[in-house]
Amino acid sequence: MSTKVISLVSIGAHPSSGRARRAEQDARAVELGLQLAGDNLQVVHAGDPREEALRAYLGMGLDHLDVLEQPAGADVLGVLGDYLRDAGAQLVLTGSQAETGEGSGMLPFLLAEKLGWPLVVGLAEVESIENGTAQVLQALPRGQRRRLKVRLPLLATVDNAAPKPRQSAFGPARRGLLAARNVAIVEDELLAEAELQPARPRPKRLKVIKAKSGADRMKAATAKASGGGGKVLKDVSPQDGAEAILKLLVEEGVLR
Amino acid sequence: MLNTLLPILLFAALGLAVLGALRRVRMWRRGRPSKVDLIGGLLAMPRRYLVDLHHVVERDKYMSKTHVATAGGFVLSAALAILVHGFGLQSKILGYALLVATVIMFSGAIFVFKRRLNPPSRLSKGPWMRLPKSLLVFAASFFIATLPVAGILPANTGGWVMVGILGLGVLWGVSELFFGMTWGGPMKHAFAGALHLAWHRRAERFGGGRSTGLKPLDLEDPNAPLGVEKPVDFTWNQLLGFDACVQCGKCEAMCPAFAAGQPLNPKKLIQDMVIGLAGGSDANFAGSPYPGKPIGEHSGNPHQPIVNGLVDAETLWSCTTCRACVEECPMMIEHVDAIVDMRRHLTLEKGATPNKGAEVLDNLIATDNPGGFAPGGRMNWAADLNLQLMSEVKSTEVLFWVGDGAFDMRNQRTLRSFVKVLKASGVDFAVLGLEERDSGDVARRLGDEATFQQLAKRNIQTLAKYKFQRIVTCDPHSFHVLKNEYGALGGEYQVQHHSTYIAELIAARKLNLGQHKGGSVTYHDPCYLGRYNGEYEAPREVLKALGIEVREMERSGFRSRCCGGGGGAPITDIPGKQRIPDMRMDDIRETQAELVAVGCPQCTAMLEGVVEPRPQIKDLAELVADVLIEEETPAAPKSPTVKREPAEVH
Numbered sequence: 040m041s042t043k044v045i046s047l048v049s050i051g052a053h054p055s056s057g058r059a060r061r062a063e064q065d066a067r068a069v070e071l072g073l074q075l076a077g078d079n080l081q082v083v084h085a086g087d088p089r090e091e092a093l094r095a096y097l098g099m100g101l102d103h104l105d106v107l108e109q110p111a112g113a114d115v116l117g118v119l120g121d122y123l124r125d126a127g128a129q130l131v132l133t134g135s136q137a138e139t140g141e142g143s144g145m146l147p148f149l150l151a152e153k154l155g156w157p158l159v160v161g162l163a164e165v166e167s168i169e170n171g172t173a174q175v176l177q178a179l180p181r182g183q184r185r186r187l188k189v190r191l192p193l194l195a196t197v198d199n200a201a202p203k204p205r206q207s208a209f210g211p212a213r214r215g216l217l218a219a220r221n222v223a224i225v226e227d228e229l230l231a232e233a234e235l236q237p238a239r240p241r242p243k244r245l246k247v248i249k250a251k252s253g254a255d256r257m258k259a260a261t262a263k264a265s266g267g268g269g270k271v272l273k274d275v276s277p278q279d280g281a282e283a284i285l286k287l288l289v290e291e292g293v294l295r
Numbered sequence: 296m297l298n299t300l301l302p303i304l305l306f307a308a309l310g311l312a313v314l315g316a317l318r319r320v321r322m323w324r325r326g327r328p329s330k331v332d333l334i335g336g337l338l339a340m341p342r343r344y345l346v347d348l349h350h351v352v353e354r355d356k357y358m359s360k361t362h363v364a365t366a367g368g369f370v371l372s373a374a375l376a377i378l379v380h381g382f383g384l385q386s387k388i389l390g391y392a393l394l395v396a397t398v399i400m401f402s403g404a405i406f407v408f409k410r411r412l413n414p415p416s417r418l419s420k421g422p423w424m425r426l427p428k429s430l431l432v433f434a435a436s437f438f439i440a441t442l443p444v445a446g447i448l449p450a451n452t453g454g455w456v457m458v459g460i461l462g463l464g465v466l467w468g469v470s471e472l473f474f475g476m477t478w479g480g481p482m483k484h485a486f487a488g489a490l491h492l493a494w495h496r497r498a499e500r501f502g503g504g505r506s507t508g509l510k511p512l513d514l515e516d517p518n519a520p521l522g523v524e525k526p527v528d529f530t531w532n533q534l535l536g537f538d539a540c541v542q543c544g545k546c547e548a549m550c551p552a553f554a555a556g557q558p559l560n561p562k563k564l565i566q567d568m569v570i571g572l573a574g575g576s577d578a579n580f581a582g583s584p585y586p587g588k589p590i591g592e593h594s595g596n597p598h599q600p601i602v603n604g605l606v607d608a609e610t611l612w613s614c615t616t617c618r619a620c621v622e623e624c625p626m627m628i629e630h631v632d633a634i635v636d637m638r639r640h641l642t643l644e645k646g647a648t649p650n651k652g653a654e655v656l657d658n659l660i661a662t663d664n665p666g667g668f669a670p671g672g673r674m675n676w677a678a679d680l681n682l683q684l685m686s687e688v689k690s691t692e693v694l695f696w697v698g699d700g701a702f703d704m705r706n707q708r709t710l711r712s713f714v715k716v717l718k719a720s721g722v723d724f725a726v727l728g729l730e731e732r733d734s735g736d737v738a739r740r741l742g743d744e745a746t747f748q749q750l751a752k753r754n755i756q757t758l759a760k761y762k763f764q765r766i767v768t769c770d771p772h773s774f775h776v777l778k779n780e781y782g783a784l785g786g787e788y789q790v791q792h793h794s795t796y797i798a799e800l801i802a803a804r805k806l807n808l809g810q811h812k813g814g815s816v817t818y819h820d821p822c823y824l825g826r827y828n829g830e831y832e833a834p835r836e837v838l839k840a841l842g843i844e845v846r847e848m849e850r851s852g853f854r855s856r857c858c859g860g861g862g863g864a865p866i867t868d869i870p871g872k873q874r875i876p877d878m879r880m881d882d883i884r885e886t887q888a889e890l891v892a893v894g895c896p897q898c899t900a901m902l903e904g905v906v907e908p909r910p911q912i913k914d915l916a917e918l919v920a921d922v923l924i925e926e927e928t929p930a931a932p933k934s935p936t937v938k939r940e941p942a943e944v945h
Contacts, residue, residue, distance in 0.1 A: 053661035055669035060661050098646065206653035208646030209745040210521045 042168050042191070044076040045123060047133035048084050048104075049140070050092050061095035064134025066204035067197045069099055072132050074202065075165055083107065083122060085115035088219035097215025098207030104215065107222045114227035116146070120153045122222070128192055130173065135160065135196040141230070151194045159187060162195035164202075296451075296458045297440055301380040301465060308469035309377075315477030316486065319538070322572055325597050326531035327520075329496060336493035339501065343492045347501045352625045358543075361406040365430060366485070368400025369472065376437050379444055390444035397438040404430035417544025419562070421581025426471070426481045433468025436461055479573070487538035488626050494532045495627060507618065507827045508779030509635055512744040522639025522742060526571035526597045533633060537568040539626040542582055546620030546630065551857040551879075552613040552864075556872025558585040559613035561620040561630045564606065568633065571595045571605050585610055586871065601637060611637050612649050613869045616740050616862030617822040622853055638742030648741055651866045656743050659750065663732035665866075668702045674728050676707040680714055683725035690762035693717070693724040693796070696777065698770035699733050700896035705903065706769075709896065712920035713769050713793055719923050720805040724767075730757045736772040739780070741863040748784060751776070755786035765789040767796045769916060771823035771895045772861070778828065792824050794894050794915050798833040801840045809922040810842035814889030816918075817846045817910075819879070819902070820855035821895035834894050837915055841922055846886040856882060860897030876901040880909055892918055 046069045051062030072080040080101070084093055088106035097104055107118050123131055136144035151158035163178040171191050176184045178200030250256045272283055288294040352359045375393040378384045408427035414420070440461050442448040453460075476482040492501075499506035513519040520528050529537075546561035547553055553560050566580055576594035584590045588607065595605030602608050611634050620630045641647045648656060658667035674682075685694065695717065700706030717724050732750050739747035754777075758766075766788050768774050778790035791799075800806050818838060824830050831852050838845050850856045859865065859875025880902060883891050890911045893899050902912045913921075 053667075055667060056662040058661045060657070100646070206642075206646035206648060206656075208642065208644055209743070210644040211646075213517065 041079065042076070042129040043081070043127050044072045044079070044130045044132065045081045045083055045126060045128045046072040047119065047131065048082055048093070048096050049134070049137040050084075050086065050090055051138040054138075059090070059092035059139075061092065061204075061207065062134055062138045063204075064136065064196075064198055064201075066096065066099070066134075066207075067199070067201040068132035068134055069096055069101075070202050070204040071162070071165070071197060073099065073205070075130070075168075078102075081105065081126065081128075083119070085109045085119055087111075088217045093217055094212040094215065095207045097217070098209065098212030099205050100208075100211050101215055102211075103218050106217055106219045108219050109222070109224060111140075112227055112230055114225045114230070116149055116153060117225050118222045119146075120150060123150075124154065130165070130168070130191060131156075131194045132162070133194075133196055135198045141235075147194055147196045154192070154194070156192050156194050157189050159189060159193065159195040160198075161200060162197050163200040296455070297380075297461060298383065300458065300462050301440065302383070304462070304465050304469055305377060305381045305473075308473040311474045312477050315474065315479075319477055319479075319483075319487070322597070323531045323535045323538070325527045325572070326529045326534040327527070329530035329532050331494045331496075331532055332498070333494065336495070336498065339498075340489060340493040343495075343501045344489065347503075348492065348625065348627065351623075351627070355545075357406070357410070361403050361410070364399050364403025365407055366403075368396050368398075368403055368434065369430070371396035372400050372434065372437055373472070376441075379441065380437075385444050387444070387446055390441050390446070393441045394438060394445055397434045397441065401431060401434035401438065404434055415544070415548075416583060417548045417562075419542035419544065419580075419582035421579065423481050423542060423581065429467060429471035429475075432464050433472055436464030436468050440465065481541075484539055484541040484626065487535060488541070491532070491536045491539035491626065491628075494535065496530065496532050496536070496629060496632070500627065505829055507775070508783070509632065509739060511748065511780075511783045512639065514745060514748060520640075521643035521744070522641070523633075523636040524600050524602075524640045524644070526568065526595070526601060528640075529568075529572075529633070529636065533629070533636075534568075534572045536626075536628050537565050537572060537633075540565045540569065540628060541626060542566065543625060544582060545623040545625065547583060549619040549623050549854070549856075551615060551617060551619065551859060551875045552869075552871065553583075553586065554878060555859070555875045556586045557613035557869050558588050558607065558610050558871075560585050564610065564634070565628060565630065567593065567595070567606050568601075571599075571601055572597055577605075602641060606637075608641060608647065608649070609869045611641070612867040613864070613871070614862055615822075615857045615859055615864040615875065617857035618826045619822070619854070619857065622826050635740065635742060638740075639744055640742070642742035643745060648743070649867045649869070651868070652741050652863065655863070655866050656738060656741060656746055659733055659735075659738050659743075659746050663750065664699045664702055665733060665737055666699070666702050670729065673697075673701050673731065674726075676701050676710055677714065677726070680711070682714065682728075684728045685725050685761045685763075686728065686730060688725050689760075691723050691725040692764050693722055694758075694761070694763040694766045695724050695726045696734075696766050696768035696770070696773055696790075697726055697731060698768055698773045698896065700770060703896065703900070705899060706896040709769055709899070709914040709916050712914065713916035715920045715923065716797060716800075716806065716916060719807070719925055720800045722800070722805070725763075727757060732757075734770075734773040734776040735780075736776045737863050737866070739776070740861070741866065751781055751784050751786070755781060755784060758786060758788065765791055765796075767791050767793055769793045769894070769896065769914065771821045771828070772897065775823045775827045792828070792830060792833070792894065794824070794834040794837055795830055797915065797919055798836045798840075801837065806919070807924045808840060808919065809924050811838075811918060811922055813911075815846055815887065816843045816890045816892055817848055817883055817886040817888035818851070818892045819848070819858065819883065819898055820851055820853075821893070821898050822855065822857050822861055824894055825855055826853055834892070834915055837919065838892060841918060843892075843918075845892075846888045848882045848886055850882055858895075858898040858901040860895075860901040865897075865901070874905075876905050880905040883910055 048065040049062050051060045053060050069082055082096055082101055083105045085107040086109050088108055109115055133147055136142055147158055159177055161178040162175055164176040166174045173189050173191055173193055175187050177187050179185055250259050272280055375396055379389050379393050404427055411424055411427050443450045472482055476486045497506040523529055544562050550561050560583055562582055563585055570577055574596035578591040580590055593605050614634045616631050618631055655665045658665055662670050732754055735747035735750035766777055771792055774790055774792045777788055835845055856879050858879050888910055892915055893912055894915050899912055
């Protein structure tokens with residue numbers, strides 16, 4: 040089995056100090072790639088090849104890491120798409136969301152759309168790859184797993200359900216090569232025009248605890264967080280469906 | 296007849312011994328180079344042996360006297376035997392001298408024999424059980440063979456039978472004592488031990504000195520090995536040091552990890568290194584195994600990776616770096632250096648620091664503290680204390696090094712107590728505040744030399760900006776690293792542990808102290824203050840000044856038992872049969888003290904982790920602050936208390 044596996048990595052930031060590091064989820068994408076392809080794993084970053092934090096990925100045992108040289112603020116979508124297609128990638132792994140930059144989490148979706156590949160979000164495990172089809176486990180909330188059969192080539196994002204990344208060691212990190220590649224630079228027009236503002240945290244539904252006993256509390260804590268008041272709409276016209284959703288959003292105070 | 300037989304036996308054995316010695320030297324030389332004063336070391340050797348080593352051996356009076364008689368008698372007998380029987384200098388005086396020497400050796404050997412009748416478990420058996428008999432036979436054979444020379448018996452007494460018996464006796468004796476010395480027998484310790492003393496990697500330890508700081512790795516040279524993977528990656532004098540081991544098991548008896556049933560036995564580790572340097576399996580090892588690991592399943596050779604062939608990784612990670620083994624070792628072998636060298640390879644090359652190791656190292660890199668706390672919270676513990684910052688005052692008398700205990704709520708009580716003491720003494724002091732970083736102690740003991748050097752260099756840079764007379768810290772680990780390990784990277788400071796500094800303040804009458812009112816107190820010596828830095832007195836002086844009579848534990852002072860918190864051991868957390876702090880708490884309970892005074896945040900955390908009921912644990916700074924008689928200060932206005940209903944938040 041020699042499936043071309045490529046992991047895409049970005050520069051992370053430590054949540055409490057903000058210092059540059061390997062991104063947690065991207066490191067998991069590398070870990071999964073190493074478990075699948077071993078030394079044949081190819082790891083790619085689009086950005087600055089002089090960024091020392093990239094060495095933390097090399098420290099996981101890679102002898103080199105390809106860097107598509109891009110200035111900050113460039114649109115890396117086209118460059119990455121071309122690279123992946125040219126490299127003959129069969130399975131592309133990446134974190135769900137970057138820790139720095141825009142961090143919109145949109146890149147995997149846009150990339151899959153551009154390449155016309157299927158996208159699996161929350162990949163937890165690749166069970167087998169046979170005859171151009173991968174059998175994978177997708178992570179769902181509350182530890183559930185969904186088994187999927189997907190044709191290759193395939194793009195998959197990993198989150199914290201994927202295996203923990205191995206330790207980054209100083210020796211291989213120092214020896215490894217950051218191989219810069221000259222590629223076209225496309226300015227991100229949207230980024231240039233649009234106005235950036237920090238994301239607001241998503242409002243959380245307050246849990247009202249009515250339980251009197253410990254057992255009730257336990258039940259409340261472990262029960263599925265479901266509203267209970269939901270409705271299943273089947274065989275409705277798009278118009279009716281949209282109206283039902285809008286009504287709910289207004290009821291919940293999401294829209295005013 | 297003996298006149299022809301004895302020279303042949305003697306010189307054959309000596310010849311073989313020389314061959315063996317050359318072979319052994321070649322094995323050592325497979326190691327990496329090390330800068331050692333070869334000639335100076337050899338010249339210093341007799342003094343190191345007779346004085347420095349004797350101080351260590353003298354702790355065991357029985358063995359010390361036995362060894363003086365046996366070894367002294369042997370050296371004398373051997374030299375005289377070569378003259379008298381080898382070169383045939385049959386003078387009466389030499390004959391009598393040889394008789395006396397063999398008698399001394401024989402009487403020493405009797406005590407060696409007696410100890411071997413019912414040997415403690417720490418002693419290796421196997422060939423070592425043979426040694427006292429060989430010594431007795433050697434001494435007796437030469438005694439009898441020399442009687443005619445001294446003119447006490449006529450020549451040819453006993454005829455051929457006597458010649459046969461004596462011939463066999465001498466053959467046995469010289470095989471063990473000459474030839475066995477260089478071909479790997481028990482007597483190897485004499486040959487390798489003497490050279491080990493001459494070319495020791497820490498020559499500073501002799502002549503009353505102390506050398507405990509780890510040696511830095513050269514990270515500038517990309518071709519320099521990062522730690523030790525194979526036996527040949529040790530320096531040649533480290534390999535020589537392993538060969539010096541007498542398998543007395545003093546290290547084993549003191550090792551906290553061994554006692555806790557973790558898979559480490561310092562004696563076996565050194566013997567495994569000997570197997571590594573010579574090649575073979577551990578099947579013939581005749582001492583206690585690593586707890587839980589049967590003997591005979593591991594083997595190695597000089598060019599094979601040590602870990603998971605010769606030694607399991609968890610053996611290396613069980614060590615708390617408490618240095619009890621090094622302190623006890625009568626051959627001055629450096630166990631901790633070897634363990635950290637091998638850990639360096641595992642961490643820096645393999646990325647195989649077990650359990651929470653990787654997380655702690657990542658935190659140190661990203662946040663400068665092992666807990667991964669936001670660096671901006673480093674001074675939260677002192678938010679209301681109005682401490683002077685070095686960045687504002689630039690120059691001070693005492694720089695208070697806070698340490699990572701700043702993030703730990705238990706240790707914050709200690710820190711605040713010490714600040715109270717400092718303020719009461721009226722001394723001019725300041726802290727680095729947010730500019731301070733982890734000292735690098737944990738990173739270094741976990742083998743991450745790169746992170747250690749990075750932290751150390753940044754701290755040295757920060758310290759270089761300011762003027763201060765001394766650094767004082769409540770953390771013996773920071774104390775040790777700042778005092779003994781920053782020097783190699785260009786940071787030389789006068790550093791004191793807070794116990795030393797408080798003792799000085801008390802001696803200078805700068806503190807107005809009352810008397811301790813609680814119950815009886817014992818004191819737990821932190822390894823990094825005691826064995827690493829030789830400070831046993833100051834903490835006891837401080838306690839004495841508080842009117843406390845310390846109820847000493849059996850294991851105290853240089854024999855203090857580790858709390859289990861050093862060397863990253865709580866992070867790598869290798870399972871054993873019991874926990875080291877529980878064992879230490881049993882030591883404390885034996886004194887029936889109601890309170891144990893400590894001087895280290897690690898010890899505090901480890902000992903407080905023992906389930907109650909148990910004695911209370913208080914830092915020296917807390918004890919001092921408790922009895923501080925402060926000058927009249929205007930009573931703080933009582934803030935009106937507002938009663939609030941507790942709110943339930945989910």
